[in-house]
Amino acid sequence: MRIACLAVVLSLWAVVAPAYELEDHSRIDGTGPRVLRILSTADLDVFAPYLDAFHQAYPQITLDYAVASSSELHRAIREDASFDLVISSAMDLQFQLVNDGYARSHESVLADALPVWARWRDQIFAFTTEPAVVVISTERFAGLSIPATRQELTAILRDHPERFQGAVGTYDVRESGLGYLFATQESRATDAYWRLSEVMGRLAPRLYCCSSAMIDDVLSGRLALAYNVLGSYAADRLARGSGGRLQILRMTDFSNVILRTAFITRSAEEPEAAGWFLDLLLSIGLRDTPGPWPLPPVGDGSEDLGSVFGPIRLGPALMVYLDPLNRQAFLSEWLDAIEQH
Amino acid sequence: MWRTASIWQRLTLLLAGVAALLSLLSWGMVSALAREAAERTQDNVLAASATIIAETLRSEQGEVRLELPYSAFSMLGAISEDRVFYRVTADDRLLTGYTDLPVPRPPASGNSRVGFETAEFRGEAVRMASVTRQILAGSAPVAVTVTVAQTxxxxxAIASALSRTAAMLSVAFFVxxxxxxxFAARASLRPLNEIAAAVARRGPSDLRPLRRNAPAELAPLLTSLNRLMERLGLSIRRSEDFIAEAAHRVRTPLATVRAQAEVALRSVEDEDTKQRLRRMIRAVDESSRSAGQLLDxxxxxxxxDDLARSRIDLAALAARTAEALSPTAALRDITLRLDTRPAEVTADAVLLDNALRNVLDNAIKYxxxxxxxTLAIRHDSTFARITVTDEGPGLGNAADGDLTERFRRGANAEGIVGSGLGxxxxRDVLVAHGGRLELGAGPDGRGACVSLVLPLS
Structure with a gap:
């Protein structure tokens, strides 16, 4: 009998337990019964000001904020997990979800105010533009010239293997959707990427899941250099005080700029509240002045982003590298370059 | 309302109806063409995308290899914000893409390599293009089909935008x-209006034929109108002739009766009979006067219609007429006073005499x-004016037009014999001469004052 009960509980658990992993979770209780469920890749400490702003504007709504990696988020939505709003910096995965019909339309004045490249089909909307940057440890770079292009960076890494052995960090593109997006877009834009990857591969690079972990390790001195880090996180860390141990570099030859996007899910139970939250994000994204927000505004797509190429375009082409065959081919090439020992 | 609507309205409505029909038709056609063009554009891009993908197919160690080119999808993203789906199969085995995407039939005709089809996928209509290529994998060729679909x-959006533009143009065209x-209806009706105006401009007794150039469609109407007027004129003349003849025939026997009655009056002694005879004579006089007026x-x-114009001195005419009527006046102890001065007009003497005689006769009678x-003649630089003033009961308050109507007599003419023709x-005489008849009260509000106004020669 007892065993039977346990079996029932276990089987129920198997049904109830989500098939995706959450990294973090937070809840702000509202005065009313309505709950807005948000699934996001943005770390809680980065996103807390946005949640607070929404709570102040709509105190009646309870906010349920879950953080997951971009690939877990992708899987969760594909499995129709019950979330109302989905926020992610992995544009390609976000776009594929919308293309495959997991989003619903949202129309508002703010949505119309967005530049055309920052939205697609009234369904997916960008509220930040964030460049990929290189973060270096000033201590470990002491005495070296600061590289401005990939070529210079490649040369420095090649010329000082002893200094950078095991001290170079970058995304593990097999795990991180954002890392994969950066890598594929960069490989498409410049052949310097593969040369750099090969040089990094010889230095036994450390591979990471997320920007924040990379920045942490640069800060602690474990890493001399973190390649392809989300500029907004690095700037946020710099602003919170790094004791001068951190420096952000923008590659002038080419720099990826991604759009952090949000959409309301097709299965949303609170589409109205999700629309309010989305509009709040857009109003913050469309601001002219920097303000207290940790994430940069949408801007006009060219200014002060360290790139003449503009942000990665929201469009079906983003799905090309998500194709399993293409992904397989890219990953094997990447592994060949990055794992040489 | 339709029955009484003017030709212009009918014509305009009819033409507007035709224009509306044409506008609608052209709008429909342009919309259909715009849709067709937009669909073809999409077909072309889809075909290009599928072809590009098919061209990257290759065989590697007996396996079909495929690398989706970036451009294959970026070109689809460039034309619209439409959802994109794809599927690559090798001999019915899925290589990559959306498993549940329907596969279009192979192209019907042999020339085209690309097959197209419209289907429903994930709740939206999609257009699909598919290309099949034979790849040698291992020892046997494999048919690989690349299908690219787009909502x-x-x-x-393009079709409806163009359709809206076409609609606006159609409305503008219609207006x-x-x-x-x-404008066209008015222009084509102008000859009709001109003829109507020409007829309306004519005097009441102008029955001359209408001579003007009319369009072919109006010529029969004009001919009929002229024929009608000719017949009418003839008929009027015949009836006038008949009246004149009748009056003349009545007058002569009346004169005989009167003469006989006077002879009888002189020969009888019996006062009663005399009285009867006098009454008879008076009645005969009235009859003969009426007959005279009808004749006039x-x-x-x-x-x-055809005035005999000659130069006439009005003073002489007035003197003659007064002379002719003085016996009638004398019978009732009425004094005829002449206050004339010479005034020359060009007129028909017979008619003018008729007119003046009738006016004077009226004055004496009432x-x-x-x-x-009093019969006075005055003139200024343009008009001569013959004024006949009496001390009778006046003309009352009736309007001038009423009194000059045929057989109409003033309200205060009861008890006096008269035909109402005077x-x-x-008036007819004066109007025929380009003058007019003026009716009014006497100088101190009493009596009647009738003026015959004639243009000076």
Whole structure:
């Protein structure tokens, strides 16, 4: 009998337990019964000001904020997990979800105010533009010239293997959707990427899941250099005080700029509240002045982003590298370059 | 309302209806063409995308290899914000893409390598293009089919935008067409209006044929109108002739009766019989006067169309007429006073005499016994004016037009024998001469004052 009960509980658990992993979770209780469920890749400490702003504007709504990696988020939505709003910096995965019909339309004045490249089909909307940057440890770079292009960076890494052995960090593109997006877009834009990857591969690079972990390790001195880090996180860390141990570099030859996007899910139970939250994000994204927000505004797509190429375009082409065959081919090439020992 | 609507309205409405029909038709056609063009554009891009993908197919160690080119999808993203789906199969085995995407039939004709089809996928209509290529994998060739599908929102957006533009153009076309229709209808009706105006401008007794150039469609109408007027004129003349003839025939026997009655009056002694005879004579006089007036009227109607113009001194005419009527006046002790000065007009003497005689006769008839009737002639630079003033009961308040109507008599003419033709005759004569008849009260509000106004020669 007892065993039977346990079996029932276990089987129920198997049904109830989500098939995706959450990294973090937070809840702000509202005065009313309505709950807005948000699934996001943005770390809680980065996103807390946005949640607070929404709570102040709509105190009646309870906010349920879950953080997951971009690939877990992708899987969760594909499995129709019950979330109302989905926020992610992995544009390609976000776009594929919308293309495959997991989003619903949202129309508002703010949505119309967005530049055309920052939205697609009234369904997916960008509220930040964030460049990929290189973060270096000033201590470990002491005495070296600061590289401005990939070529210079490649040369420095090649010329000082002893200094950078095991001290170079970058995304593990097999795990991180954002890392994969950066890598594929960069490989498409410049052949310097593969040369750099090969040089990094010889230095036994450390591979990471997320920007924040990379920045942490640069800060602690474990890493001399973190390649392809989300500029907004690095700037946020710099602003919170790094004791001068951190420096952000923008590659002038080419720099990826991604759009952090949000959409309301097709299965949303609170589409109205999700629309309010989305509009709040857009109003913050469309601001002219920097303000207290940790994430940069949408801007006009060219200014002060360290790139003449503009942000990665929201469009079906983003799905090309998500194709399993293409992904397989890219990953094997990447592994060949990055794992040489 | 339709029955009484003017030709212009009918014509305009009809033309506007035709314009509306044409506008609608052209809008429909342009919309259909726009849709067709947008669909073809999408087909071409889809075909290009599928072809590019098919071209990257290759065989590697007996396996079919495929690398989706970036451009294959970026070109689809460039034309619209439509959802994109794809599927690559090798001999019915899925290589990559969306498993549940339907596969279009192979192209019907042999020339085209690309097959197209429209289907429903994930709740939206999609257009699909598919290309099949034979790849040698291992020892046997494998048929690899690449299918690229895209939703049709962009096509619909382009088509409806063009359709809206076409609708606006059609409305503009319609408005212009209605304006032009109204103008054209008015222009084509102008000859009709001109003829109507020409007829309306004519005097009441002008029955001359209408001579003007009319469009072929109006020529029969004009001919009929002229024929009608000719017949009417003939009929009027015949009836006037008949009246004149009748009056003349009545007058002669009346004169005989009167003469006989006077002879009888002189020969009888019996006062009673005398009285009866006198009454008889008076009645005969009235009858003969009425007959005379009818004759006068017929004369006027007959001669007015073709006046015999000669120079006449009005003073002499007035003197003659007064002379002729003085016996009648004397019978009732009415004094005829002449206050004339010479004035020359060009007129038909017979008619003018008729007119003046009738006016003067009226004045004498309606004057009480032992009063005075004044006949005055004045003139300024353009008009001569013969004024006949009596001391009778006046003309009352009736309008001028009423009194000059045929057989109409003043409200205060009860008890006096008369036909009511006198003033009508006078007016017809004056109007025929380009003058007019003026009716009014006497100098101190008493009596009647009738003026015959004639243009000076």
């Amino acid at each position: 049709r929102a962009g096509v619909s 212009v067409a209605v304006g032009l229709s109204a 009227h017929a004369t006027v109607a007959y001669r007015a 004057s009480p016994e032992d009063t005075c009737v 003033l009508t005759i006078a």
